[in-house]
Amino acid sequence: QSALSQxxxxxxxxxxxxxxxxxxxxxxxxxxxxxxxYQQHPGKAPRLMxxxxxxxxxxxxxxxxxSQSGSTASLTISRLHPEDEADYYCCSYxxxxxxxxxxxxxxxx
Amino acid sequence: QITLKESGPALxxxxxxxxxxxxxxxxxxxxxxxxxxWIRQPPGKALxxxxxxxxxxxxxxxxxxxxxxxxxxxxxKNQVVLTMTNMAPVDTATYYCAxxxxxxxxxxxxxxxxxxxxxxx
Numbered sequence: 001q002s003a004l005s006q007x008x009x010x011x012x013x014x015x016x017x018x019x020x021x022x023x024x025x026x027x028x029x030x031x032x033x034x035x036x037x038y039q040q041h042p043g044k045a046p047r048l049m050x051x052x053x054x055x056x057x058x059x060x061x062x063x064x065x066x067s068q069s070g071s072t073a074s075l076t077i078s079r080l081h082p083e084d085e086a087d088y089y090c091c092s093y094x095x096x097x098x099x100x101x102x103x104x105x106x107x108x109x
Numbered sequence: 110q111i112t113l114k115e116s117g118p119a120l121x122x123x124x125x126x127x128x129x130x131x132x133x134x135x136x137x138x139x140x141x142x143x144x145x146x147w148i149r150q151p152p153g154k155a156l157x158x159x160x161x162x163x164x165x166x167x168x169x170x171x172x173x174x175x176x177x178x179x180x181x182x183x184x185x186k187n188q189v190v191l192t193m194t195n196m197a198p199v200d201t202a203t204y205y206c207a208x209x210x211x212x213x214x215x216x217x218x219x220x221x222x223x224x225x226x227x228x229x230x
Contacts, residue, residue, distance in 0.1 A: 036216040038156075045205060045220040046156065051212040088201040089156050091216050097169045098146065098216060 004090055011107040012080050020104045022073045022090030035073040037066060040087045041102075049088075050075060072104035082108050111135035113145075113206050113221035120227050121196050127226060131206030135219075136139030138164050138184050142146040145174040146182065149202040150223075157202075161209065162189055163216045 003025040012018040023037065030094045035053045038046035049055050050066035055074055073092070085108045088103040090092055117129035129147070136143060144163040150156050160180045161169045172177050179192045189206060203225045207217035 034214045034216060034219075036214060038217075040156075046207075046217075047220070048213065048218045051216060051218065055214075057213070059188050076184065091156075091158075093216075094158075095172070097161060097171060098158040100148070100158055101157045 004092060004099050006088075006090060006101040006104045007107045009107065011109055012077075013109045014082060015078050016079045016080050017076060017108065018080065018105070018106065020075045020076070020077075020088055020090075022092075022101050024071045024092065026101075034093055035066070035068060036091045037064075037073075037075045038089045038091065039085055040089065042086075046089065047068070077106070080108050111208060111219040113208060113219060114202040115204055115206050116124065117204075117224055117226065122145060122230050123197055125196050127191075127193045127196050127200070129191045129193075129204055129206075129224065129226075131191070131221060133187050133189070133206070133208065133221075136210070138162075138182055138187070138189070140164055142223060143210040144215075145182070145219050146160070146207045147189075147191045148169045148207060148217065149200075151199075151202040154202075159193075159204075160191060163185060173206055194230070196202045198228045200226070201228045202226060 005023045005035040010018050040046045053068045056067040056072050065076045067074050088104045113133040146161045147159040162180045177194045182189045203223040205223045207220040
């Protein structure tokens, strides 16, 4: 069982905004400001969408934004597009390694 | 352009040892702040972090798999090798390697395409 908890699923209509949470069970995610978010389409490798909680790599749409507060980090997708339908994972430090959240399936209705 | 590619057997038998190679280009494992992670994903399930090796040869492992994993690097060949012993059917998964770098928060940024490993007799 992952110590980074994400909702199993989130859905929204095209044009709407959705937010995915990532809550650390045993430590303060916000204390490190080092959370990444990944998008994964079926059969594909994960793709980095957000790093250091709120930074976007080059080429990532500004519709994707990240934030954090205490033990919870969040990914917001604004103006939903059909191609945003995918699985999303958060990742952070855990001890001397890393940990992934359980993943959230985003459905565009 | 950063690329990573995993290679290794598609099928291993229970109790065997799995050896996977990550061959990368576009960065150097001699560069401070750079590392290579291994991550796996069982079919239909979530990502699971396995191991990491840094530019300075610092190695880190998943606590739940620590005794079964080893990770080494060959900087002259731009390769990182992951070894996992005593394979079981529950280890069936797509195995990914990924680069980590301080400039991206020291978490994976660029990923390989993954390689599916099936454990079956």
